[in-house]
Amino acid sequence: MNEMDPNELTYLIKQGEGYNLEFKESFSDSISRDMCAFANANGGKILPGVSDSGEVRDMKITNKLKSPLITPPIQATQLETRILEQISENPKATKKEIAEKLQIKTGTVKEYLARLKKKKLVTRIGNTRTGQYKTL
Numbered sequence: 001m002n003e004m005d006p007n008e009l010t011y012l013i014k015q016g017e018g019y020n021l022e023f024k025e026s027f028s029d030s031i032s033r034d035m036c037a038f039a040n041a042n043g044g045k046i047l048p049g050v051s052d053s054g055e056v057r058d059m060k061i062t063n064k065l066k067s068p069l070i071t072p073p074i075q076a077t078q079l080e081t082r083i084l085e086q087i088s089e090n091p092k093a094t095k096k097e098i099a100e101k102l103q104i105k106t107g108t109v110k111e112y113l114a115r116l117k118k119k120k121l122v123t124r125i126g127n128t129r130t131g132q133y134k135t136l
Contacts, residue, residue: 009047012045012047013047013050013054013056014054016054017052019041019042019044020038020041020042020043020044020045021044021045021047022034022038022044022045022046022047023046023047023050023051023052023054024046024047024048024049024050025049025050025051025052025057025059026048026057026059027048031046031048034046036121036136039075039076040076040081040084040121076116076119076121079102079104079108079112080112080115080116080119080121082102083098083102083109083112083113083116084116084121084122084135086098086101086102087122087133087134087135088135091132091133091134092131092132092133093133095109095110095113096109113133120136121135121136122134122135122136123136
């Protein structure tokens with residue numbers, strides 16, 4: 001882990017939470033979702049020990065808290081990311097529709113959806129006719 005310059009930290013806190021910045025007053029299960037979201041988007045920073053209002057809180061970091069942070073976030077390939085974007089835009093899209101939008105073969109979409117399911121980044125809710133995809 002890299003240390004952050006105190007001036008950069010102050011600047012980020014003043015900037016406030018946004019698309020690439022998340023404050024976490026304490027650790028919870030939601031930090032894993034935030035890490036995955038940043039990994040699947042354009043990246044970002046999570047500032048532990050900072051409240052939503054920008055107040056720096058004292059936070060005791062134990063080994064139990066550090067252990068989930070050691071696991072690297074799940075990385076999505078460029079094509080996986082493009083498929084996830086299509087699903088976000090239209091959760092009811094079929095494999096064929098996704099393939100047409102991305103100008104790739106339906107079989108490729110099927111293969112990559114299987115990979116995304118295995119990585120627990122997407123799931124299918126309902127049946128193949130009336131169901132839809134959900135990003136996790």
